[in-house]
Amino acid sequence: MTDLLYFLDIFGVIVFALSGALMAGRYQLDPFGVVVLAAVTAIGGGTIRDVILGTTVFWVASPIYLYIILTTALLTIALIRRPKRIPKRFLLLADAFGLALFAVLGTAKAIKLGAPVSVAIVMGTITGVAGGMIRDVLCNVIPMILRQEIYALAAMLGGILFVFLSYFGFSENVATISAVSGALTLRLAAIYWQVSLPAFQIIDKEGNSE
Template sequence: MVTWLHWIDLAGVAVFAIAGTLMAYKKHMDGFGVVVLAAVTAVGGGTLRDMILDLPVFWVQDPSFFYVIIFAACITIIWLRTQNTFPLKYLFFADAIGLAFFNVMGCQKALVYGASPLVAIALGTMTGVFGGLIRDVICREIPLVLKGELYATACIAGGIVYILCQHFAINTMLCMLAGFSITLMIRLCAMKWHWSLPIFNPHDAVKDE
């Protein structure tokens, strides 16, 4: 099981590295900027998760993650050089897939190391959103997690599904697939139909007392 979990983790890193590279292309960064943005997007959330769990940071222990980041960035750059326009939809799609990957991996790792279900859901959400948040702050963009369309909420829903599947003793791989699918589906639907959780009425003026 450890082997295929490692490959899933690598896949999540690769997808988020692609999202970081796409954003670097959008911002016209140089080669160094591309690598930095791809790396922080790919490992930011997992780094925060491991620090909270008081574990060795995963990419410090295994340099293969950086090989994957560099490879994913290079492939994306080669592909982008053949395009005439910036494929913004691919950035959002890659980000959504990376979000779903890291959400379930964060939940899974938190549970393995003794976290409660509630904490596991929180750490899964942090793992999913933190890398993208750092990327957007560096690029002076409003982080996707702070925008109206469901983002962190998708992670919470996927995490709840994953925890419920674990509670009913369903195979771990199926639990992860269910959590991944719910997270991705909610995020993609939110992007397409602009789902959100409005708190304040934007038409209400703020009144001074």
């Protein structure tokens, strides 16, 4: 992993840990709960990816990720006293950055480990969305990936763009930055204009939705 990709990976961990810590604050969890939620958000997707691919889990090989998560969680507790006053959109923006970064980096790692392109894109999507899913489930919230949000679609776009650009000979750094930008743009546009996918709805004979 080049220096740029390594720093992007660290930045993604910080951003996702921040989003998990902010979510914990909104639901008034204790400091241990803040750290747990920050951790599962930041490393949950990558852990699942590495287990599926049969490689050493990244934070086991490099415990610095755990120290970064702990530091981020503690700084969030110390510096942000009133999480409920933080606009919900800030949490969505932090999550969008983490989603785009991890989706692309997860795809890149899967390809390096010899996974087929289709599998690599799925692994990238899992890397981007699984941590947020675990976070939301622990907070008893329906995960964004299961709602109408354009969420997993943005993660998949990032992986597809990375594969496409790599195939046409772009350097790893250029392909990564471009793919992250594409995924992030789609996610931010969906948030700003409140664009969503159509909901699946069943109407009973009396006209009530279920």
